[in-house]
Amino acid sequence: MxxxxxxxxxxxxxxxxxxxxxxxxxxxxxxTNHGSFGAVPRVAQEAQNALRAEMDAGPVDWFSTLPERVGAARIEIARFLGTDPTRTALVPNASGGASVVYNSLSAGPGAEIVVTDHGYGAVTMGAERAARRWGGRVVTARVPLDATPEQAHELVMAACTDATRLIVIDQITSATARFLPVAEVAASARRRGIVTLVDGAHVPGLYADPLAGLECDVWVGNLHKFACAPRGTAVLVAPGELRHELFPLIDSWGAPLDFPERFDSQGTLDLTSYLAAPVAYGLIADTWxxxxxxxxxxxxxxxxxxxxxxxxxxxxxxxxxxxxxxxxxxxxxxxxxxxxxxxxxxxxxxxxxxxxxxxxxxxxxxxxxxxxxxxxxxxxxxxxxxxxxxxxxxxxxxxxxxxxxx
Incomplete structure (x- = not known):
């Protein structure tokens, strides 16, 4: 051929x-489908298994020191992504990060959430639940598959009204494998007082410095896809003041702490995926x-x-x-x-x-x-x-x- x-x-x-x-x-x-669930390198699996063995050998010592270890991993991961570690929290996956926003953000009756028809299904479902809770609705911006970035920006912003409280937009779309103009949409939304949540689930590893030039309110991304981290590893980046309103999905002993430290404490969850993540993307950095x-x-x-x-x-x-x-x-x-x-x-x-x-x-x-x-x-x-x-x-x-x- x-x-x-x-x-x-x-x-x-x-x-x-x-x-x-x-x-x-x-x-x-x-x-031929790394993009859905990723693939974890052998050395990262071994590192995570060793961490689990340590956890099971001494659970009291493990869980009493875990928040500090998560915080250290968070700093390393932020360095890899080029983000500010004081504005970066670790979450189980990008959908979980979006749920943090939906659960933390408040809005009056009739508030609207704008999504696109390229959005990831689970994240869009979360938006629909949030809108119902607010007594509002989800508005879907229809963006043709072959739309230019300029056309996509215009279509998303045209779907916004005075009632729009939140825009949810993919940086790289899952179903259609294309970029959407998140920087332009976030800039336009900021001028109109609309919060922007950028779903960058596929971006970590695929592109260096994924938030460069992007001034959104919240950005979420998975490390288990192209960065090859163990599954259950993602980040939520909140550069602006909205971070003070964001809380983890599980209320734990870190609740009184500031963002992002309150995300470092999640009770008895197995967070070894967070700790082993630097081993995964480090293999690729060191090898090639x-x-x-x-x-x-x-x-x-x-x-x-x-x-x-x-x-x-x-x-x-x-x-x-x-x-x-x-x-x-x-x-x-x-x-x-x-x-x-x-x-x-x-x-x-x-x-x-x-x-x-x-x-x-x-x-x-x-x-x-x-x-x-x-x-x-x-x-x-x-x-x-x-x-x-x-x-x-x-x-x-x-x-x-x-x-x-x-």
Missing amino acids: QTTTQAPAALMLEGGRPAADAWTLSPEALH GWPAVRAYMTELADYAEQLVASAFAERTGEDHRVDVGAPVNALRLVRLPEGLARTHAEADALRDRVVRERAVEAAFTSFDGVGYYRLSTHAYNTARDFEDFVERMVPTLCEWASDTSR
Whole structure:
């Protein structure tokens, strides 16, 4: 199959071993979906297991000193992200960080929350619950997939009214793998006195200094995705005065403390994921360097996107490339044959069928009634992974699409 994009040389470990040896992913499966749940390097798993053993060996000493250890990890993580540690709290995941905002923010009757139709489902559901609690409503800004950043900004702000209390907007969208103009929206919202919550779930690791030039009220991001931390590790950054109103979802002994220290105390929760996170992203920094890995992920995504889209096109005679308006370095969309993943439920069902029947871990998404394969790349992926996907899945997906049309 001909592609005009060159496949990058695979990243290697010392001694010429493949990068995948630093992870524990099953060799029996094909892994093309790092962006959903991440993958934890072996050394980070070992570090977390050692911490758990320490916790279980002496729980009294462990939990009495845990807030200080979490605080130290928070400072390291803030350094990695380029954020102010006094404005950075650790939370279990980006959705949990959004829930902190929904639970802490107050609004009068009739207040509105503006979201987009690209928003992550769980975060949007949280917005709907908050709006109901306020006696208000959620307003959805419709942003075409191929909208430019300027057009997307105009559409989001056009959805705002005098009743808008909060805007919730993704920095990188999950279902559609594109950027939204969060800096421009946050600046416009600030001028109108509207609070902005930026969902940067996919951003840590993918981009250096993710808050540069962004003056939002709250930013949340997952470290378990591209930063490869153990799952259950995320940050909530609150640069402005709103931080004084934010409290963890669990009321614990840290409640009287200031932000962010009150987030460091969460009772008997297993917070070893926080403590092991620096080991995970440190492996990548020490082995290849984050700039080199980001460049590799981009080059591999360029190759994979063209390869998979061309393979579908050869079979269907249609164009399967996707214009997302503002593409992401390591997350890409390829349009599926018509009839597949037309809804969120169908996309999840397709994902489950593919992993069960073909041992392929892949992400399928839906937007505006159209199904997509959302590929993602990381250091352990190689060009061969996506060549295997073409050989193993493109004919199968075309066949399954044909079955749905009968």
